[in-house]
Amino acid sequence: xxxxxxxxxxxxxxxxxxxxxxxxxxxxxxxxxxxxxxxxxxxxxxxxxxxxxxxxxxxxxxxxxxxxxxxxxxxxxxxxxxxxxxxxxxxxxxxxxxxxxxxxxxxxxxxxxxxxxxxxxxxxxxxxxxxxxxxxxxxxxxxxxxxxxxxxxxxxxxxxxxxxxxxxxxxxxxxxxxxxxxxxxxxxxxxxxxxxxxxxxxxxxxxxxxxxxxxxxxxxxxxxxxxxxxxxxxxxxxxxxxxxxxxxxxxxxxxxxxxxxxxxxxxxxxxxxxxxxxxxxxxxxxxxxxxxxxxxxxxxxxxxxxxxxxxxxxxxxxx
Numbered sequence: 001x002x003x004x005x006x007x008x009x010x011x012x013x014x015x016x017x018x019x020x021x022x023x024x025x026x027x028x029x030x031x032x033x034x035x036x037x038x039x040x041x042x043x044x045x046x047x048x049x050x051x052x053x054x055x056x057x058x059x060x061x062x063x064x065x066x067x068x069x070x071x072x073x074x075x076x077x078x079x080x081x082x083x084x085x086x087x088x089x090x091x092x093x094x095x096x097x098x099x100x101x102x103x104x105x106x107x108x109x110x111x112x113x114x115x116x117x118x119x120x121x122x123x124x125x126x127x128x129x130x131x132x133x134x135x136x137x138x139x140x141x142x143x144x145x146x147x148x149x150x151x152x153x154x155x156x157x158x159x160x161x162x163x164x165x166x167x168x169x170x171x172x173x174x175x176x177x178x179x180x181x182x183x184x185x186x187x188x189x190x191x192x193x194x195x196x197x198x199x200x201x202x203x204x205x206x207x208x209x210x211x212x213x214x215x216x217x218x219x220x221x222x223x224x225x226x227x228x229x230x231x232x233x234x235x236x237x238x239x240x241x242x243x244x245x246x247x248x249x250x251x252x253x254x255x256x257x258x259x260x261x262x263x264x265x266x267x268x269x270x271x272x273x274x275x276x277x278x279x280x281x282x283x284x285x286x287x288x289x290x291x292x293x294x295x296x297x298x299x300x301x302x303x304x305x306x307x308x309x310x311x312x313x314x315x316x317x318x319x
Contacts, residue, residue, distance in 0.1 A: 013139040013297045016103040018042045020132030025123070027115025030089050030202070030226070031076060033219030036111035040127060043104040045138035048262055049097060051079065051087040052108045063087050065094060065107075067260040067284060073277035075218075077257055088113045091256030091276065092202075096124035098259040099193025100133065103140060119201035119225040120241075121252055125194050144296045145267030149286045151278060158254075158274040158282040160267045165189075170251040170271040176205065178232050182247035188264075193255070199241050200248035203227035206235065254279055261287075266296065 019042045026037045043050065049065035060083035063069065071086070072078040078088040087107075093114050097105065099121065107114070117123035150159035166188040173181045186196060204218065206228055212218040218226075227245065228235040242248055254271050257279035271279070286292055 015135040016045050016138045016140045017101050017133050017135055018045075018104040019102065019128065020134045023127050023131040025115065025117070025127060027117050028220040028225070029111060029113030030116035030119070030220050031218055032088070032111070032113045034111050034113065036109055036113060036115045038115055039108040040131060041106040041108065042134075043106045045104060045136040047104045047106070049094065049102075049104070049259075050106050051090070051114075052106055053085055053087065053110075053112070054108050055110045056085050059083075060085050065090060065260055066262055067280055067287070070260060070280045073275075073280055075212075075276070077260070077276045077280070079260070086112055089116060090114055090260075091253050092116070092119075092121045093124050093256070094259040095193070095252050095256030096121040096128060096198065098255050098264065099188070099198060100125060100128045101264075102128060102133065103263075104136070116202075116220060116225045119203075119227070120249070121198045121200075121256075122194075125198050139297045141263050141295045142266045142298050143261055143263050144294050145265065145286075145292065146294060147292050149282065149289065149292050151282045151285050153278055153281075155272075156274050156278055157270075157272040158278045159270050160265070160282060160286060161270070163268040164266065166265050167268045168251050168254060168271075169268070170247055170254065170274075172247045172250055172273060174246070176229055178229055178234070179203075179246050182244045184244060184247045184251055186251055188255075197248050197252045197255070200245045200252050201225070201227050201241065202249055202253075203229065203246055206230035250274075258283065263295070266298070 019040060022039060022041045024039045029036055051063040051065060053061045063079050063081045063085055065079055069079040070077060071080045076089040077091045078086050079090055080086045145160045145162045148161045169185045171183045204226055223236050234240060254269060257276055258265055258269060261283055
């Protein structure tokens with residue numbers, strides 16, 4: 001991944017960001033069913049997102065949030081370090097970090113899974129906002145998509161294409177009459193993730209609960225942290241948060257999975273019934289092709305001064 005960093009011509013670049021203060025929460029792991037305490041901490045520039053298991057020996061605790069550390073991608077995204085220590089269900093927190101523009105953070109956990117909270121990213125966005133965000137003295141780098149990359153498996157597909165900003169489109173098609181076919185399109189702009197996607201919850205079907213439990217999955221699942229569909233009904237009191245909450249959550253998941261690239265992406269992602277495993281395979285395919293991507297810096301979009309405000313324009317030019 002030793003790619004050259006393209007120098008932008010603008011004098012002011014977007015900078016990396018981390019948390020201003022640490023903040024703690026507790027919750028239940030969706031799949032493990034275990035109670036977990038989580039502490040979000042500021043981190044130095046260029047660290048990235050690192051999970052730290054405080055319940056394992058020193059020297060084995062840190063698990064980088066990277067696509068090439070992903071494993072066991074069944075119904076969630078799990079990352080594993082070289083010592084075999086894992087952290088699972090990272091995608092909702094990673095999506096919140098992406099949506100809030102957090103480049104560097106340490107996530108301490110006393111268990112093997114990120115707490116599911118209410119099944120969405122909204123509680124994590126709230127934690128980030130409570131902790132505060134600070135800019136760091138290091139330019140932010142982006143992953144620019146240079147040519148289309150696609151992976152397929154059966155009737156599923158995931159792709160990345162060149163674009164000057166990050167956007168996501170997603171399509172789902174479930175046999176359930178209640179869910180059925182749904183499509184969405186989303187652009188990552190200031191505040192848009194929080195407003196449009198963050199509250200979309202994970203979902204499942206009542207008839208699959210016993211099968212999932214037999215696989216050791218969804219042991220902590222409940223109506224408090226997942227949308228449950230039974231026939232043509234949503235069992236949750238209050239129903240859906242969005243009329244298309246199902247496809248919005250799949251878009252949310254994909255944003256979290258893609259943030260394991262280690263930097264924000266400048267490109268368009270499209271998922272066609274894609275899931276965690278195929279999203280990860282897409283990133284591995286992307287980074288295996290040196291001609292498909294490069295690191296770039298991105299200038300801050302500054303307002304153009306009016307003709308009468310020449311002093312401001314001069315100040316910007318000399319900044």
